[in-house]
Amino acid sequence: MKKSTQPTINDVARLAGVSKKTVSRVINQSPLLNGDTRKRVEAVIAEIGYVPNPQARALALRRNFLIGLIHDNPNAQMVLNVQQGLLEVLRDTEFELIVHPVDRGSGSMLDDVRQFLERQRPYGVMLLPPISENDTLAELCAEIGCRFVRMGSAQFGPAANMVASNDREAVRGAVEHLAAAGHRRIGMIAGPHGFRSAFERQQGYEQALEDAGLPVQRTLVAQGDYTFESGMRAAERLLDLAPRPTAVFCSNDEMAAGALHVARQRGLDIPADLSIVGFDDTSIASHLWPPLTTVRWPIATMARAAALKLIGDNDEIADEPQDALFVSTLIRRASVAPPSA
Amino acid sequence: MKKSTQPTINDVARLAGVSKKTVSRVINQSPLLNGDTRKRVEAVIAEIGYVPNPQARALALRRNFLIGLIHDNPNAQMVLNVQQGLLEVLRDTEFELIVHPVDRGSGSMLDDVRQFLERQRPYGVMLLPPISENDTLAELCAEIGCRFVRMGSAQFGPAANMVASNDREAVRGAVEHLAAAGHRRIGMIAGPHGFRSAFERQQGYEQALEDAGLPVQRTLVAQGDYTFESGMRAAERLLDLAPRPTAVFCSNDEMAAGALHVARQRGLDIPADLSIVGFDDTSIASHLWPPLTTVRWPIATMARAAALKLIGDNDEIADEPQDALFVSTLIRRASVAPPSA
DNA sequence: TTGTATGCGTTATCAC
DNA sequence: GTGATAACGCATACAA
Numbered sequence: 076m077k078k079s080t081q082p083t084i085n086d087v088a089r090l091a092g093v094s095k096k097t098v099s100r101v102i103n104q105s106p107l108l109n110g111d112t113r114k115r116v117e118a119v120i121a122e123i124g125y126v127p128n129p130q131a132r133a134l135a136l137r138r139n140f141l142i143g144l145i146h147d148n149p150n151a152q153m154v155l156n157v158q159q160g161l162l163e164v165l166r167d168t169e170f171e172l173i174v175h176p177v178d179r180g181s182g183s184m185l186d187d188v189r190q191f192l193e194r195q196r197p198y199g200v201m202l203l204p205p206i207s208e209n210d211t212l213a214e215l216c217a218e219i220g221c222r223f224v225r226m227g228s229a230q231f232g233p234a235a236n237m238v239a240s241n242d243r244e245a246v247r248g249a250v251e252h253l254a255a256a257g258h259r260r261i262g263m264i265a266g267p268h269g270f271r272s273a274f275e276r277q278q279g280y281e282q283a284l285e286d287a288g289l290p291v292q293r294t295l296v297a298q299g300d301y302t303f304e305s306g307m308r309a310a311e312r313l314l315d316l317a318p319r320p321t322a323v324f325c326s327n328d329e330m331a332a333g334a335l336h337v338a339r340q341r342g343l344d345i346p347a348d349l350s351i352v353g354f355d356d357t358s359i360a361s362h363l364w365p366p367l368t369t370v371r372w373p374i375a376t377m378a379r380a381a382a383l384k385l386i387g388d389n390d391e392i393a394d395e396p397q398d399a400l401f402v403s404t405l406i407r408r409a410s411v412a413p414p415s416a
Numbered sequence: 417m418k419k420s421t422q423p424t425i426n427d428v429a430r431l432a433g434v435s436k437k438t439v440s441r442v443i444n445q446s447p448l449l450n451g452d453t454r455k456r457v458e459a460v461i462a463e464i465g466y467v468p469n470p471q472a473r474a475l476a477l478r479r480n481f482l483i484g485l486i487h488d489n490p491n492a493q494m495v496l497n498v499q500q501g502l503l504e505v506l507r508d509t510e511f512e513l514i515v516h517p518v519d520r521g522s523g524s525m526l527d528d529v530r531q532f533l534e535r536q537r538p539y540g541v542m543l544l545p546p547i548s549e550n551d552t553l554a555e556l557c558a559e560i561g562c563r564f565v566r567m568g569s570a571q572f573g574p575a576a577n578m579v580a581s582n583d584r585e586a587v588r589g590a591v592e593h594l595a596a597a598g599h600r601r602i603g604m605i606a607g608p609h610g611f612r613s614a615f616e617r618q619q620g621y622e623q624a625l626e627d628a629g630l631p632v633q634r635t636l637v638a639q640g641d642y643t644f645e646s647g648m649r650a651a652e653r654l655l656d657l658a659p660r661p662t663a664v665f666c667s668n669d670e671m672a673a674g675a676l677h678v679a680r681q682r683g684l685d686i687p688a689d690l691s692i693v694g695f696d697d698t699s700i701a702s703h704l705w706p707p708l709t710t711v712r713w714p715i716a717t718m719a720r721a722a723a724l725k726l727i728g729d730n731d732e733i734a735d736e737p738q739d740a741l742f743v744s745t746l747i748r749r750a751s752v753a754p755p756s757a
Numbered sequence: 758t759t760g761t762a763t764g765c766g767t768t769a770t771c772a773c
Numbered sequence: 774g775t776g777a778t779a780a781c782g783c784a785t786a787c788a789a
Contacts, residue, residue, distance in 0.1 A: 097774085097776075099768060100775090129535060130765090133471040135780080135781055171514050171536060173515075193422070195512060336703070358644075359703065426782080434760085435759070435760045437761085440785095453759080471782080476783045477785095761786100763784100764785085764786105769779085770780095771776105772776090773775080
């Protein structure tokens with residue numbers, strides 16, 4: 076009759092000579108079901124190419140199968156890696172990923188997110204830094220009753236709602252590496268104020284200096300805002316110092332690239348005259364000349380873990396007490412050498 | 417009574433003392449409605465914070481408000497720019513973006529897409545290159561009855577289903593620029609076989625040479641696969657030539673970066689000894705040293721246009737015969753100079 | 758201008 | 774084990 080449209084559960088029921096409920100049972104793998112009827116229904120399903128309507132399912136179940144990704148465009152590679160990690164887990168489930176960028180500068184960010192959550196009512200959402208650091212946002216999710224996982228550079232919330240790297244520790248290792256190479260004047264290009272990641276990384280830098288018995292000097296720290304240009308400006312300031320630092324740790328690769336740029340403009344040889352370490356291990360790091368020593372954090376792994384936390388204890392996927400902390404590694408390339416002096 | 421859950425249209429109706437239908441009319445901006453009742457209903461809506469359930473709406477309307485983005489991870493910046501462009505348009509509508517990456521190498525790509533389309537039944541989907549070039553995929557969308565827009569480097573389909581740049585023309589201009597600077601041995605690092613973009617760009621290169629009265633030599637074209645490493649390998653081959661080309665056009669920035677890398681390893685001065693032009697104007701282009709002359713295509717604009725095509729003639733948004741072709745521009749930076757010889 | 762009855766495709770309740 | 778029947782939240786016919 077109405078073959079023009081997508082077949083529904085009714086069509087299957089009619090053709091198989093059973094009730095809707097039975098078909099529903101087949102779809103939902105109900106255990107109490109006669110093997111014969113099951114096979115018959117499955118045959119019909121395969122034959123007419125029936126596929127359940129997620130909208131209707133969502134309505135009846137009073138819950139849907141959408142996972143939201145809320146972010147404020149940190150950097151392209153990061154967002155995409157997260158998406159990839161999430162989708163790797165979601166691929167074999169009935170969940171779909173729905174992306175919702177926001178503008179943290181707009182002032183209506185919270186309202187925007189609230190509207191998104193109330194409208195779509197996603198099953199769970201993942202929050203990317205830097206907005207993941209916003210406690211009000213986390214409270215909003217909790218209040219609305221939406222599962223959420225925050226990604227961050229430190230564990231600033233309950234483990235159940237976090238996937239975090241340990242940036243402080245990672246940077247400590249990186250700067251330690253510099254000190255071990257013989258550097259005694261190690262500068263830092265820090266991230267912007269208000270960013271947890273910037274704070275953690277600076278802490279790691281200072282700890283490493285203390286561990287190495289080196290003085291922590293304010294003049295050796297220049298602040299940037301994670302952009303290439305700000306990295307250039309910060310590097311200018313650092314390289315104007317006398318004596319010049321022989322090494323500089325940069326809070327991200329982008330700024331490291333800017334620093335490298337400036338150093339070369341000044342005729343400095345990298346790494347002979349200046350060692351540079353970045354953070355993130357974005358593609359730019361390996362393509363720079365010389366390739367950049369940097370810190371890599373397991374972003375895809377973290378995203379996968381986040382996805383599991385979001386959809387976990389829902390399906391048969393056991394909700395083992397998953398760890399919230401993930402370890403970063405120092406990627407040693409050619410931008411670091413002992414000081415030449 | 418049941419205040420624990422999200423308010424529904426029934427709650428609004430009851431509290432406002434009207435029928436569900438009237439509330440529905442308010443929501444859908446029906447013109448034939450008493451101003452008083454409208455205001456009363458709107459007041460209740462605002463008071464109890466009612467927000468329509470999209471799932472139920474979708475079910476009743478027999479259509480949903482999801483726009484799909486199907487891609488095979490071309491490059492991160494591109495995917496993100498497209499997302500941004502799409503969401504800019506979708507932001508003020510009731511549509512949401514749902515991302516669905518696929519693996520064109522897996523063999524099950526078409527089945528994967530088909531399943532996605534049949535399950536979610538998105539209102540429309542956007543196809544990114546290179547899979548957008550796959551005609552079978554486009555036919556699949558058409559067959560299933562899903563609106564679609566293909567993004568490409570040339571108009572290889574009906575304008576209604578396309579947003580395209582004109583890569584051939586853009587490259588012609590870029591190589592012309594090289595010729596105008598006095599270069600007579602201009603090499604090319606081409607993209608991988610089977611990519612429409614690679615083909616178009618090579619065509620543009622050859623046309624420019626012909627226009628300039630220069631011979632088209634096979635040896636001056638080295639093939640890469642759009643990766644940094646392949647750019648390095650291709651550059652090696654080109655720079656081994658005697659006489660050496662004095663300029664090289666690269667089919668994308670990534671490969672241009674690889675070429676730059678190799679040139680510097682060989683002690684060549686850029687641009688004095690070798691001029692380099694890239695394509696895409698990704699962030700890497702401006703951060704390279706020297707900054708890379710490259711072709712910028714209006715990716716966000718194209719994405720916005722695509723979004724309009726997808727949701728167009730649905731809302732009041734007029735479906736003016738939008739153009740399918742978008743023009744690229746040559747971004748002149750420091751990697752090009754007249755040949756030094 | 759507003760209300761009533763009915764349907765959208767699925768699942769849950771509770772019988773048989 | 775299986776099947777009527779009533780939700781789920783909203784929209785469309787068709788009356789009133």
